[in-house]
Amino acid sequence: MDISRIMQVLNVAEKAAIAAAKWNGKGDKKAADQAATEAMRSAFNQIDFSGRIVIGEGERDEAPMLYIGEELGRGGEAIDIAVDPLEGTNLCAYNRPNALTTIAIAPKGSLLFAPDTYMWKIAAGAGCAGRVHIDAPPAQNVAAVADVLGKPVAEVNVCILLRDRHKELIDAIRATGARIRLIDDGDVFGAIATAVPDTGIDLYLGSGGAPEGVLAAAGLKAIGGVFMGRLDFSIDPHGAEKRERALKTAEIDIDAPLTMDMLVRSDEAAFIACGVTDGEMVSGVSDIGGSITTSSIIMNSYDKTVRFVRTTRMHEGSKIHF
Numbered sequence: 259m260d261i262s263r264i265m266q267v268l269n270v271a272e273k274a275a276i277a278a279a280k281w282n283g284k285g286d287k288k289a290a291d292q293a294a295t296e297a298m299r300s301a302f303n304q305i306d307f308s309g310r311i312v313i314g315e316g317e318r319d320e321a322p323m324l325y326i327g328e329e330l331g332r333g334g335e336a337i338d339i340a341v342d343p344l345e346g347t348n349l350c351a352y353n354r355p356n357a358l359t360t361i362a363i364a365p366k367g368s369l370l371f372a373p374d375t376y377m378w379k380i381a382a383g384a385g386c387a388g389r390v391h392i393d394a395p396p397a398q399n400v401a402a403v404a405d406v407l408g409k410p411v412a413e414v415n416v417c418i419l420l421r422d423r424h425k426e427l428i429d430a431i432r433a434t435g436a437r438i439r440l441i442d443d444g445d446v447f448g449a450i451a452t453a454v455p456d457t458g459i460d461l462y463l464g465s466g467g468a469p470e471g472v473l474a475a476a477g478l479k480a481i482g483g484v485f486m487g488r489l490d491f492s493i494d495p496h497g498a499e500k501r502e503r504a505l506k507t508a509e510i511d512i513d514a515p516l517t518m519d520m521l522v523r524s525d526e527a528a529f530i531a532c533g534v535t536d537g538e539m540v541s542g543v544s545d546i547g548g549s550i551t552t553s554s555i556i557m558n559s560y561d562k563t564v565r566f567v568r569t570t571r572m573h574e575g576s577k578i579h580f
């Protein structure tokens with residue numbers, strides 16, 4: 259995406275983060291999500307583009323805003339949009355690290371309409387393409403990442419969502435001697451962080467939301483990292499009916515390993531995340547003396563860049579605090 263479009267969408271992510279952060283630590287994840295969603299929708303509608311939600315808050319009948327298929331903007335260039343307005347609603351509600359507002363944008367028709375179910379995922383940073391695979395045993399993937407990074411397996415840090423279904427996976431990683439960073443929520447962060455050296459996360463493994471997989475794939479593809487997924491309807495309480503539906507409507511073989519090129523069918527995609535709570539990748543929203551500062555990460559295919567952007571919004575009488 260060209261830089262002017264990126265700046266417009268960055269502004270959307272920032273506005274959503276500022277709205278969500280008012281709910282940091284307030285124990286109300288619904289209110290936080292709603293605030294982020296409303297702010298995001300309203301900011302998208304200011305943009306001179308023809309945006310279309312491909313990944314959003316749900317189907318039209320269950321989500322009043324940012325529903326799948328919703329059209330946004332004032333008209334212009336046709337753009338596919340994937341959003342999770344508040345990725346990690348619990349993280350925000352309980353003021354835990356790495357709640358983010360997340361957006362991926364790509365030319366129309368290029369983002370996969372992923373079914374709202376689970377996906378097994380593997381993500382790793384640059385250099386790991388062709389070395390790790392969603393179907394390879396965990397120990398093999400850890401060994402490959404250790405080799406690429408030039409460090410012993412014992413120093414590889416694997417991020418995994420803390421869920422009962424991951425017991426076997428966690429045991430397998432423990433057996434290799436590698437480190438594990440367990441996270442309560444927020445696997446878009448976990449996957450993207452593999453490509454951001456200062457986070458200390460080298461590999462992401464495990465199952466989380468399929469829509470979140472498309473968001474992470476957009477970021478990792480943009481900067482030459484690796485992401486692969488495999489849909490899993492069996493974890494989902496409504497999996498059987500969702501599988502039936504996906505069999506009829508999906509644009510892909512729903513049982514196949516999904517590559518970044520299947521999830522994001524363009525070399526023009528970009529991923530933007532703005533911090534809501536503080537985290538290892540970006541800081542959360544801070545409001546000091548009336549000036550509000552946000553921190554964001556942008557991964558853009560167009561110029562193969564990763565940008566960290568700190569924005570301070572001045573209000574009357576406020577001073578900038580860097």
Ligand code: VTB
Pocket residue numbers: 345346347421442443444445446465466467468470
């Ligand atoms: C997943 C993960 C998300 O919620 O969707 C998870 O991808 C829900 O998983 O990042 P469970 O149903 O097992 O709780 C997040 O962690 C946060 O939205």
